[in-house]
Amino acid sequence: MKSLNKALTVAAIFGLAMLSNAANAEQKIGVIDVQLVLQSLPQVQVIEQQINxxxxxxxxEVTAMREEGNFLVEKLQREAATMSEEQQAELQGQIASLGQQMQQKGQPLQQNMQRRTQEERNKLLGLIKQAIDGIAASENYDMVINAQSVPFAKDEFDISQQVLDQVSKAN
Known part of the structure; x- marks a missing residue:
């Protein structure tokens, strides 16, 4: 009796293992390098130009301030030997003031540009997601994994170029 139970248990485990291998063999898995697709899109350059x-x-304005600051620093370095202490202090005060103004205008500018860039990037990521979903549905993929999380995948599983082609045509 015990040997029959053992035999049935072993047969059941073996059968389940065979079933799970068969189920895994039927899954179709795709791989995509989202960062590569995003960087390769022609829309990225257009967006960058629009934001600029x-x-x-x-x-x-910030560039002009920077150039003026550089000029004043060079002037101070060049003419420090011939300037009075009062003139040097005045020039250093101008440089410091200009640096503060540049920081007050430059920091919000940089933040606003980053915010706008992120907004546009999110729109592109939405288009990429739609393309992935469409390709996965039309080609019966069970799963699409980011290439960054997979140590190795054969090229035949990579759908990056298909997604890139589809999203490139989207705008």
Missing amino acids: AEFQEEIQ
């Missing part, structure tokens, strides 16, 4: 155009005046 949107903030062009502020960028020019």
Whole structure:
């Protein structure tokens, strides 16, 4: 009796193992490198140009301040030997004031540009997600995994180029 139970248990475990292997063999898994797709999209350059155009005046203002600050620093270095202490102190005060102004305008500018870049990036990631879902549905993928989380995958499982092609056509 005990040997019959053991035999049935072993047969059941073996049968389940065979079933799970068969189930795994039927799964279709795709791999995508989302970062590579995102960096390769032609829309990224267009968005970058749009954001730079949107903030062009502020960028020019901060750049002009930076150039003026560099000029004053160079002037101080060049002419320090011939300047009075009062002139040096005045020039250093101008440099410090300009640095504060540049920081007051530059930091919000940088934050606003980063916010806008993130908004646009999120829109592109949404398009990438739609493309992945569409390809997965049309080609019967059970799962699509980010290539960053997989140590190795054959090229035949990589759908990155398909997604890139589809999203590139989207705008």
